Amino acid sequence: MIRPARQGDDARPPGPTERAASAVGMGAPAAAVDLTALVADREKWVAEHAKDDASWAVLGAAYLEQARRTTEPAWYPKAEKALKRSLELRPAEKGNFDAMTGMGTLANARGDFVTGKKWGELVRAQAPKRWTAYPVLVDAYTGLGDYKAAERSMERLLDLRPGLAAFIRASQVYRDRGWREDATMAMEHAGGAAKAPAEKAYVLFRLGELSWERGDAAEALRQYEGALRADPAQAQALGGRARALAGLGRGGEAVRDYRMALGRAQVPRLALELGELLDALGRSDEAKVPYDTLRTAAARGAADGVNESVVLGLFEADHGDPAAAVRRLTQEWSRHKSMEVADALAWALHKTGDDTAALEYAKKSTDRGMRSADFAFHRAMIERGLGDDAGARRYLQEALRTNPRFSPARVPQAKAALAAIGQPPAGGPENMQPAKPWVAPDLPKAAKPKPAAKTEKGEKAEKGEKAEKTEKSRSVGA
Missing domain, CATH: 1.25.40.10 (Tetratricopeptide repeat domain)
Incomplete structure (x- = not known):
């Protein structure tokens, strides 16, 4: 039987706006074209419906995804403004979970894991079964160094909603534990759950990172190239390919890819890697350019609330003022x-x-x-x-x-x-061989146990047993 068509039915496939809104709501990567369409659509909508708290939350999440894709920190203040507007219209006390989750994701993206933890725990306290709180908590606990809490949140996320976001976080937790095979398997599960090309590209990029960390540069290169085929605009995958090419001894190609990646997105870590590669190739004069790019990008990010202390600390320790690096990293x-x-x-x-x-x-x-x-x-x-x-x-x-x-x-x-x-000297450490021959120690002899005192009943029983044995022996002899 076929149900008659209704007025709300629509057999057309989802358009760019619907695809991006669905991906953003699921915490998944979205394509650049779809994101642009979603941002334009929501901006137009809130201009005419300024009190629509849900649309403000969607717009904030779309700005956040734009920041992730482009690594452009200027998107973060826009996302914060949209999310705060949503919370003004519908406060956290009234269950504005989308905006609260967005604020936690924003804080984690900026490297402010203390604030990310606060927002994630606030959502969990009001709605323990709302799965969107747990990716925020996994990222926040990991950034804070509370790896046991991150693992518990990951397990809860897998129980509530196994899918792309859950498998990506599981891979992250397993990697931090040193379980490389489990991390790879979880990321492959994420690849199975990915549907859109942007999602598959992100998973392939993460698989490339795992392959690189375990020393398989050829496999990492293959994964990075797969990510670029699925999403050519992904700058992080292009930087990963440059890293793998450098590891395989193809320095000239690696420099080309690093420069292309930094042309698309000025990521401080990629700038540091390019500068050190140029130094290793004996091109120290050229290395000054990416180092200047690193400083500029980190300063611009700091103005928009992005924390790049680890990358800056490593750069200053090796190429600048180590004492300043200690002060920065101690804080x-x-x-x-x-x-x-x-x-x-x-x-x-x-x-x-x-x-x-x-x-x-x-x-x-x-x-x-x-x-x-x-x-x-x-x-x-x-x-x-x-x-x-x-x-x-x-x-x-x-x-x-x-x-x-x-x-x-x-x-x-x-x-x-x-x-x-x-290598260590032959024979091992000196204390492995005794200085004198071994002599058996003179141990005290064990004392013999004293016989237990016999009671009157015990004596009668013993006499009975002896008489019975005597009678048996006589009968056998007869």
């Missing part, structure tokens, strides 16, 4: 105690010569289990600065085993340091 550590902040602060302290303090932070970044060649290299150099050749050897080997191409600038340093330290 960042007071708010966000993540592994990334601990590693950057440890490296900045090492560059100032304070290896004793640096080791304490290096342990916080390496002892949890995440497999990072950069973290291992930093700890190795800190251990070497303290005179611990065994510790330095262990972490240098771990860095090169995790990803033998992790950096065009630091891989040669790691190999040179490992060669200078050399």
Whole structure:
């Protein structure tokens, strides 16, 4: 039986505005064309319906997605203004969950994980089964260094709504635990849940990042190129391809791709990678340009509330003022105690010569289990600065085993340091062999147990047993 058509039925496929609104509402990436259409549509709508709180929340979420796609920090103030307008029309106390979730996502995108946690927990307190709160909480807890809480939120998200957003967060949590196979499997599940090309491109980019971190540059290159085929406008995937090409020894192509990526989106981390690649290629004069780009992009982001303390700290430690890096990262550590902040602060302290303090932070970044060649290299150099050749050897080997191409600038340093330290002497440490022959210790002999005192009933029972055995033996003899 076929139901008769009704007035509200529409057999046409969803248009760009509907596709983008659906993706934004699900916390998924959206195509650039669809986003542009959605922003234009909602801006026109709220201009005529200024008291529509739901449309203001959608517009804020669309601005946020534009910021993610373009890495242009100027979108963040626009998103904040739209979301706050939605909350003015319908306050948080009245359950404006879309705007509250958007504010949490905005705070996380800016690197303000304390505020992101506040908004996420506010939504969870009012609506524990609203799944959109949990991606915000996973990102916020991860940025704060509370990895157990991030794992609990991820598990709750998987229970409430297994899908693209949940699998991406699961992969992130597993990666932070050092479970590389589980992280890859979860991201592949996310790829199965992805529908639009922009979603598939983002998943392929993340798979490329996982492949790169485990040292498979060829596989990473394949994943990055797949992401670019699905979404040619993705600057992060173009930067990832440049990283993989540099690892494969194709420096000229890597420089080209880095410059193309920075032409599309001035991402400070990509600018730092390009500058260090040019330094490694002996083109230090050219490296000044991406370093200037890094400073400019970070300053512009700071004006719009974006926190780039980790990238700036690493840059200042290696190419600027290490003491300023320590001050910047110490302040960042007071708010966000993540592994990334601990590693950057440890490296900045090492560059100032304070290896004793640096080791304490290096342990916080390496002892949890995440497999990072950069973290291992930093700890190795800190251990070497303290005179611990065994510790330095262990972490240098771990860095090169995790990803033998992790950096065009630091891989040669790691190999040179490992060669200078050399291998441990044959036979192992001196204390493995006893100085004197082993002699069996003179142990006291165990005392014999005393017989238990016999009671009157026990004696009668014993006599009965003896008489019974005697009678049996006589009968057998007869």
